[in-house]
Amino acid sequence: MAAGNAIRGTRVGSGPIRWAERGEQAPRRSITYFCVNGHETSPAFAAEITPPATWDCPRCGLPAGQDEQAPPQRPQPEPYKSHLAYVKERRSDADGEAILQEALARLRQRRG
Numbered sequence: 001m002a003a004g005n006a007i008r009g010t011r012v013g014s015g016p017i018r019w020a021e022r023g024e025q026a027p028r029r030s031i032t033y034f035c036v037n038g039h040e041t042s043p044a045f046a047a048e049i050t051p052p053a054t055w056d057c058p059r060c061g062l063p064a065g066q067d068e069q070a071p072p073q074r075p076q077p078e079p080y081k082s083h084l085a086y087v088k089e090r091r092s093d094a095d096g097e098a099i100l101q102e103a104l105a106r107l108r109q110r111r112g
């Protein structure tokens with residue numbers, strides 16, 4: 001039941017909105033964040049804390065910032081690398097050639 005637990009887990013402590021649900025009158029202020037896709041979100045923070053510089057956009061999940069004109073850029077994904085690319089990084093072409101020749105020689109020996 002790992003999947004069920006994961007889903008329930010996301011509901012625990014669902015963020016600043018809970019403060020309003022509890023009806024507490026602690027001073028709050030809304031900070032508006034803008035993501036690079038043009039979404040706006042305005043979570044409320046307790047007045048005495050410093051709001052974080054960025055907030056995850058609830059619509060697209062990208063980091064959102066307080067400057068509408070300069071939202072945080074979408075994080076660059078790691079460029080995809082094939083297994084061969086990793087192998088080539090570790091071994092020079094000469095090494096590869098030597099290994100290939102060795103393997104061929106072994107094959108020929110086995111065939112007699």
Ligand SMILES: [Zn+2]
Nearest residue numbers: 035039057060
């Ligand atoms: Zn967004």
